[in-house]
Amino acid sequence: AQKITQTQPGMFVQEKEAVTLDCTYDTSDQxxxxxxxxxxxxxEMIFLIYQGSYDEQNATEGRYSLNFQKARKSANLVIxxxxxxxxxxxxxxxxxxxxxxxNEKLTFGTGTRLTIIP
Amino acid sequence: DAGVIQSPRHEVTEMGQEVTLRxxxxxxxxxxFWYRQTMMRGLELLIYFNNxxxxxxxxxxxxxxxxxxPNASFSTLKIQPSxxxxxxxxxxxxxxxxxxxxxxxxxxxxxxxx
Numbered sequence: 127a128q129k130i131t132q133t134q135p136g137m138f139v140q141e142k143e144a145v146t147l148d149c150t151y152d153t154s155d156q157x158x159x160x161x162x163x164x165x166x167x168x169x170e171m172i173f174l175i176y177q178g179s180y181d182e183q184n185a186t187e188g189r190y191s192l193n194f195q196k197a198r199k200s201a202n203l204v205i206x207x208x209x210x211x212x213x214x215x216x217x218x219x220x221x222x223x224x225x226x227x228x229n230e231k232l233t234f235g236t237g238t239r240l241t242i243i244p
Numbered sequence: 245d246a247g248v249i250q251s252p253r254h255e256v257t258e259m260g261q262e263v264t265l266r267x268x269x270x271x272x273x274x275x276x277f278w279y280r281q282t283m284m285r286g287l288e289l290l291i292y293f294n295n296x297x298x299x300x301x302x303x304x305x306x307x308x309x310x311x312x313x314p315n316a317s318f319s320t321l322k323i324q325p326s327x328x329x330x331x332x333x334x335x336x337x338x339x340x341x342x343x344x345x346x347x348x349x350x351x352x353x354x355x356x357x358x
Contacts, residue, residue: 170350171337230275230277
């Protein structure tokens with residue numbers, strides 16, 4: 127089974143609208159972390175937001191927020207008031223194991239290509 | 245602050261040649277990661293180091309690939325001999341570890357093996 131599933135290969139969204147990028151994950155660990163990265167057409171990987179499995183509140187960073195539903199094992203990225211510069215690939219990733227386990231491996235999903243339409 | 249620095253940015257070489265990719269992590273980061281990104285396989289972790297020691301190399305494709313980290317500020321990924329199927333973008337990333345700290349990626353090396 128895929129550890130990280132991103133079911134939307136591509137999305138087109140009108141500028142200034144909000145957009146939700148889906149991510150579901152599969153793990154038997156109680157302690158894990160979820161990360162979202164943005165990859166513009168220039169190719170670099172940019173960290174956006176982090177959610178820990180024990181975090182009681184959904185993470186927020188500026189226009190980015192995470193809709194974390196632990197029971198459903200989903201960690202959807204919400205971008206508010208989308209801008210043309212948000213056009214990029216977006217990757218969800220998971221790190222399994224507790225903080226002290228020393229497992230720093232990230233498993234990435236296949237990504238969603240977001241295109242913002244003016 | 246300087247981010248993760250990779251060199252070269254682009255490499256084109258012929259099959260059979262040795263390829264060396266270089267990475268300078270962010271100062272103070274204890275962990276260093278090498279990834280490969282292709283259209284077919286997505287983003288794959290090849291190997292990662294903690295305090296210059298390889299921790300997990302289970303993603304290294306085969307013996308033609310080797311990685312070293314002689315000190316805290318430098319790492320190399322070598323492919324010898326190179327093959328066309330090694331063509332990909334190779335990323336280096338570093339982090340402070342401790343769970344909630346993100347990995348910071350370099351700009352990548354786009355490798356083409358002819």
